[in-house]
Amino acid sequence: MSFEITVAKRLGEIDVALEMVAGDGATVLFGPSGVGKTSVLNMVAGLLRPDRGRIVVGGEMLFGTGVDVPIERRRAGYVFQEARLFPHQCVRANLTYGAAAGVDVTTVTGFLGIDDLLDRWPRSLSGGEARRVAIGRALLSDPAFLLLDEPLSSLDRARREEVMRGIEHIRDVLTLPILMVTHDPEEAERIGTRIVTMAR
Amino acid sequence: MSFEITVAKRLGEIDVALEMVAGDGATVLFGPSGVGKTSVLNMVAGLLRPDRGRIVVGGEMLFGTGVDVPIERRRAGYVFQEARLFPHQCVRANLTYGAAAGVDVTTVTGFLGIDDLLDRWPRSLSGGEARRVAIGRALLSDPAFLLLDEPLSSLDRARREEVMRGIEHIRDVLTLPILMVTHDPEEAERIGTRIVTMAR
C-alpha cells in the first residue's frame, strides 16, 4: 500500500475529508479548486494536523492514534503550489538544502534544465525556473515519497515532457509512492496509476 | 493596432527582446520558461524599464522617445504569475482596490466562482481561489487592456472553461486588447487571435 489516508479537517467553514487507499505507483488527486487537495498534502506532510484520521504511507504510520511523526522525519518530497525557495540562499544551496553531503546536483538539474542557474539568487528566477528548482530541491532530499502540488503548471510543453519523464522514472524505477495534484487530464492520465477525485 | 511592442532589456546575463505588432483581439505570448514573457508584460505594465524600445497599446504611446507613462496611468489590468493579493485586506477590499466607487463586484465574482469568499482573508484562500480573486481585481479596475500571465493555471477544467468564456467576452464584446502568456496550446488556440512565439 503506498497511501492509506483517512482524514477529516475543518478549515473555517469548510470540511475537508478524504478516504483513500492506494496501491503502488502514482496517485493523482483530482478535484475542483478549493476542495481541499493542498490541505490533504499538508496533512500528509505533517504541516496541518487532521482533526481525526489516519495516515499511512509506504507501510509507515505517519499519523494515527497516538502517533504523529514530526514533519522532518516523514521524509516527504513536497513540491508546494508556490515555489517557496529560500531567498537568502543561491540556487545551489536551495537544491542541496535537504540533500546528503556530497550529493551530485547534476542528476536532477539536467532534466530540469537548471544547470545554468546554480549560482543565481531565487529573486532573479522566472516563475517556471523557480518551480523547477523547487522540484529539484524536493527530489534531492532523499524522500521516501513525493507530494506534488501542480508541479507542471508554468512549464512549457517541452520542459513538461522532460519533467514528466523524470516523474515516471521515479515512479517506475525508484518506485517511490507519489501523490500528485493536477488539473490537467492528460497529465493525470499519463502519470496517475490511479485517479482519486475529491468533491465537496 | 492593439499592441505595438519593440523592446530590449538586459537582465543579468540574459537579453530579453521582442518585436511585435498585433491587431485587434487577443495576442498570446508563447515560449519556453525563462525566455522573458513575464519581463515583457512587466515592461508593458511599466514595472520594468526597457533599455530601449517603444510600447504602444491601443494607439496610446506608453513608452518611447521622451515618453514613459507612470504605471498607474497605463491602466493595465495585470494578472500576475503569482496572486499578489493584499494580505491585510479582505477579498472584497482586494477586488475593489482599483475599482470606481460603487462598482458591483458580482459582475465578476459570478463567473469566477468567488461569491462566497468576499469576507475572507487572502491567507485562507486556496491557490486557485487566490488566482481567481486576482483576476477579478484586475478586471474590476476598469483597465484599458489586459496583461494575463498564465491566468488559468491552477484552475480546474470547469472553472477554466468559465473563465475562458469571460476572457472571450472581454475580447469580443468589450474589445479590450489582451496580451496573455500561456503554456497550454489549447488555451492559446482558443483565446489567441494570434500567437507570438518568443525564443532565445
Place this chain on the structure above:
Amino acid sequence: MPSAEEWTVVVLSLKVGGVAMMVTLPIAFALAWLLARVRFPGRLLVEAIVYLPLVVPPVVTGWVLLLAFGPAGPIGGPLERWFGISVLFRWTGAAIAAGVMALPLMVRAMRLSIEAVDRRLENAARTLGAGPGRVFWTLTLPLSVPGILAGAVLGFARSIGEFGATITFVSNVPGETRTLPLAIYSMLQQPNGDAMALRLSAISVTLSLAALVASELLARRAGRGFHVL
C-alpha cells in the same frame, strides 16, 4: 492608592509621554520611510542626526535643546518673537525632550517594517491605478503596522522613562516638568526616599506595561494577514 502628589506626577507623565509619542510618531514614520526608500545624497547624515540622541549622553541632548529652544536660540528665538511661546520650564519642553530621545528608537523599528513590505504588492497596486500617495496610505502604511506599533511602544516607554535630557533642558518643576523619572530622582536624593522611589518606579512600570499589552493586542489584529502554512 497613589497620593494626590503622585497623581499629579502620573497625569503629567502621561500627558508628556502621550503628546511626545503622538507628535513624534508621524515625524518618525516620515523619516523611516525616507531612510528606507529614498536614496538621496545626505542619507547617512540624516540617519546619523536621527541617531544622535541615542549616542550622546542625555545631558548633552538636553543641553543642546536648551541652546536651541532658549529665547536666544535658533528655534526658541523665533518661537518667542512670533508666537510668544516659550518651552523652558514648561511641560511642552518636557514633551520635546521626550520626543527627541524617543525618535531614534521609533525610526529604527518603523524602518525595519517598511523595508520588509513586499514591493511586489506595491507594484500590483500601481497597475490597479493607485498613485504613489495612495499606495503609501493603503499599502506601505498598513503593512508597516508591526513596526509602527513597536515604535510606538518603544517611544512611549522611552518618553515615560526620559530623565537626563528633561532635567537638563526644562528643569524639575513640580506640576510642569517633574515627570515620573524626575520625581524618582528627587526621591532618591533623600536618604529615606527609597520606598517612595520604588513606589513611583512601580507606577512607571505599570504604565508602560499597559502600553505594552495594548500594543500586543493591536499587533495580534494586524498579524492575521500572514501565511503560516
Place this chain on the structure above:
Amino acid sequence: MPSAEEWTVVVLSLKVGGVAMMVTLPIAFALAWLLARVRFPGRLLVEAIVYLPLVVPPVVTGWVLLLAFGPAGPIGGPLERWFGISVLFRWTGAAIAAGVMALPLMVRAMRLSIEAVDRRLENAARTLGAGPGRVFWTLTLPLSVPGILAGAVLGFARSIGEFGATITFVSNVPGETRTLPLAIYSMLQQPNGDAMALRLSAISVTLSLAALVASELLARRAGRGFHVL
C-alpha cells in the same frame, strides 16, 4: 587629535560598548525568539522585565544593579564568594550596565524581524528533513539579519551613550568606568567645560556613525534576497 586622556576614554568606551553588545546580542536574540514564537504563560511578564530598563530612569536601573551586584547582593554575593569576582567600580560592571540598558532596544528590533520571517519557508525546510534546530540556524536566524543588524546598531549606540545607570552602578573611575558620556558629564559640570564636552560628544558621534555605516553595508548585502518586481 585626541589627547592621551581622551584616548583612554575612547578605548574604554569601545571596550565597554563592544563587549556589552557582543554579550547581549545572543541573549537578546534568544529572548526575541522566545517572545515572537513561543506562547507561554509568563510571556507578558518576561516582556515587561525586558522593557524595564527602558521605562524606569537609568538611575534606578543603576541602583537596582548596585543592589544586585553589590557584595551583599543576590548576584554579587555569590560571585564574590565563589569566584572572587567583583564588578563594582570595574569596566565589567560598566559593560553590564550598558548591556542591560541596550537589551530592550535589541530585543524589540530582532523580534520584529523574527515575526516577519515567512513561516511557509520554515515549513518547507522541515519537509526537507531539517529539525527545529537546523531550521533556526539556516532560516530563522539568517532571515532575521535585518533585525539583528538594527538591534546591534541600536545596542551599540545605546551602550556608547549609556550614562545614568553606569555612574550610579559603578561610579566614575578614570580608566575603569569613565566612558565617554561620563567624561562628557564631568566636563559639563564645570563652568568652562563646554568646549571639551562638545569635543568628546563629537568623538562619540563619530564612533556610532562608524557602526551605522558598517551595519548599512552589511544590511545591503543581506537585502539582496528580496523580490522587488
Place this chain on the structure above:
Amino acid sequence: AERKGPLVLAAASLQESMTAVADAWAKRGHPCPVVSFAASSALARQVESGGAADLFVSADEDWMDDLAKRDLIVTSTRVTFLANRLVVVAPKASRVRIPVRPPAALARVLTAGPLAMADTNSVPAGKYGKAALTALGVWAQVEAKVVGAENVRAALALVERAAAPLGIVYATDAKASPSVRIAGVFPENTHPPITYPVARLKTSTNAEAEGFRRFLISRAGKAIFARYGFNAR
C-alpha cells in the same frame, strides 16, 4: 485667581530642607513657591539660556559667579546664607575611626577599600574632598582608591549599601541617613568654605520672589535649614 508662587531653582542637595522652608512660607499665607531641584550646573545653564525663573540657590559659588559674570542676577540680592561641613562616613555597624593626623595613619584607614566620593573633578563635594585630602597630604596615596559618584547622594548610597567602607559627603547628608555614621570631620581650614549663595534673577517678575528670598535668609528660615544640619552664615 490664585496667586502663583515664585519659581525657585535650587541645588538638589537642598531637596528636603528647601521643601520644608517653602512649606513654612506657605503656612504664613503666601502662595507656595515652586521649587525645581537639579544639579547646580544644570540650573545655571538653564538660566544662561534665558530660562525665566525667580530665585537661584546654588550649591557652590562658582556657578553663581558664572551667572553674575553674565549679568543674570541682581547683584545686590546675592547672599551666602548657608554653610556645610565635609565628613567621612562609614556604615552604621562599622567601628572605624578616622585619625586626622599623622598623614600615614589617615592614608592607611582611607585606603582600606574603595573610597566613595562625588566626582573629584566636577562635582563640588568631590572637589572639596580632593582639596581637603590634598591639604592633609594624603591625596597621592588615596587617589587610586577613589570612586567618583554622580553626586553626593550617590556616594552616600555606596556607603549605605556597603559597596564602599568609607565615603566623603556633606554633614547634612550624613545626618539625614539612618544607615551611616560620621567617622570623622574635616577641619574647616583644609578646604574652601562650603557655602550656598542665593540671588534673585534678572528675569524675575513674581512679586513674591523677594519676600521668599528674604525669608530664606531670615532667622526663621535659617533655623529650618539648621534642623537639617546646615550651618547658618
